[in-house]
Amino acid sequence: MDKKIDQVTAELRSYLPDVKQKSVVVLLHDVENPAPYMQLLNDASQTILFTNSSSTYKQIDNEKLPKTNNVILNCAEFKNCELQPNSADVGVMIKSFNLLSVKEKESVLSKLLTVLSDDAYCFVYEKEWIKDNENHSSTPIDLINYFHSSTSKHSDNKTNYGFALVSVRPLQTYVQLKSEPFHLCFLFKKVHYIDAPETLRDFLDQQQYSKNSVLRYEKIFGPGFVSTGGLDTTKEFVATLDLKPEHRVLDIGAGIGGGDIFIAKTYGCSVIGVDLSTNMVGIAWERLLGLTDAKIKVSFEIGDVMKLEYDNNSFDVVYSRDCILHIQDKHELFTRIYNWLKPGGKLFITDYCCGKKPWSKDYEAYVNDRRYNLLTVQEYGKYLEDVGFKQVEPVDGTNRFADCLKVELERINSMKNEFISEFSDEDYKHLVDGWESKLARTSEGHQRWGIFRATK
Known part of the structure; x- marks a missing residue:
């Protein structure tokens, strides 16, 4: 693993919410080298990973990583999964959200709100911002708006849940080495709207x-x-x-x-x-x-x-x-x-x-x-x-x-x-x-x- 990958992995780890002994649901689509991203999750008690890329699936399945957690691989669509409500402590999306169509984005976020436990964090890493395709986010603000517009009702059919933005931080490794400021790490939190006070x-x-x-x-x-x-x-x-x-x-x-x-x-x-x-x-x-x-x-x-x-x-x-x-x-x-x-x-x-x-x-x-x-x-x-x-x-x-x-x-x-x-x-x-x-x-x-x- 070269120095740049080490630096990027260290930065991602510093922005990632705590996953130690937690259940993590992951969307990881077609990435060239999934190993560094999987290593970020070594301390999780369980990693449930969804990918629509057979290449990514095979690489993770064949990679001899020092795993201490239970990794469940799914070469399937997350929006159609049947995970139990409130069963995941952390959500992670790596270079996956912007690949989805508008309807797919809405379905995935609705499913995430159901699967994630109360006050759970969702971490998103994206680097591509395409302006000329309606199925892609054109700017980072569009991604934030998708999350902010997503809501889900509790089983009582009364309680609304949604995502609140915590932070957006660029990977400084790319800024310093390549003057690329849009490798961005987003952190959202699942919130109970009825209790959420107005923030500054x-x-x-x-x-x-x-x-x-x-x-x-x-x-x-x-x-x-x-x-x-x-x-x-x-x-x-x-x-x-x-x-x-x-x-x-x-x-x-x-x-x-x-x-x-x-x-x-x-x-x-x-x-x-x-x-x-x-x-x-x-x-x-x-x-x-x-x-x-x-x-x-x-x-x-x-x-x-x-x-x-x-x-x-x-x-x-x-x-x-x-x-x-x-x-x-x-x-x-x-x-x-x-x-x-x-x-x-x-x-x-x-x-x-x-x-x-x-x-x-x-x-x-x-x-x-x-x-x-x-x-x-x-x-x-x-x-x-x-x-x-x-x-x-x-x-x-x-x-x-x-x-x-x-x-x-x-x-x-x-x-x-x-x-x-x-x-x-x-x-x-x-x-x-x-x-x-x-x-x-x-x-x-x-x-x-x-x-x-x-x-x-």
Whole structure:
């Protein structure tokens, strides 16, 4: 087994849910070498494998793998299987889902919801994204939408089950060696809808970061950007980080990816952009799929940065723009970032901050409505120092923020007719009112903007 296969197998294992002493149902269709995928499941108590490929079946059947589990091979269609309901602890699909027709996808997911036990995980690895065939997913978002639209009723005929997205992570081996960012590992969880509370991702994707809202923001910030100052502030701030081609950058709150693509193109370094919002990353993937000639080392993940794991001492720079305001436990977040950075690594953040209380009722309502968790600039800097960062530079950049707001407001006013034709008059008024309100809150001293630099 060559080094690349070893690296890919190790990455897949790190993203795979725990299978130790569990019953796993697997869909593994026509793959060139099934052995590494089977080895991922050695710790399972039972592996029930379905493949419609006689070649894959024969290879697994003949392979002398060090199996400690009971492998049941089925050269049959999973959608027609007769497994007992709630009998599998984990579902795994390897390079199989996108090969199915639309009806087959729906049947397979319905069957999975029946076969998987409550709160079971389903892991999906896909690498092909074909745009010109109606029987294939055209983008990773299509795959997510298939899972999200699948539901199944419990035997009581009342309880609805479905799949909730946990994360989507690219295999970095392919990003680094081949600049291929779409070898993606999806993790879903079977959820009982009646008990499922609204998550922060649900709130963001359905309200502030609905796709329409994101595209409106991009119109005012500039192509590829949804943070203050767009490309102008990105160029300015990134220029201070002394980036080298060998560096690895983690962008927390990557948005629609313009900043990460700029960093990778300009400095040649490797960039991982992570965001909780499915809508944000979906747009970033669309833009990245369009860069057919660009051999850059950039990839995007969907996930909760408070739960995702990265190796300690693995990043040269952690970068974040106007995102951490959504995260409540900043001490825990900064501790995680500190651990991920290499010794001497740099942290750069811009973020919404606040003035000291009491706040105006208008500002209090704004913060509560957005579910922001804000600190003063000084409190922010103290958190960074408390977790061990050195050379902490907390700067109140509110004046710069206000200047950016004015430029952006002038831009949107100058393209009023174009904006209304692309969106609506209501969207235009909403955006203008929002920017004018931000300017009012900054002048009152309530809304602040912090710029933070620190070193591990």
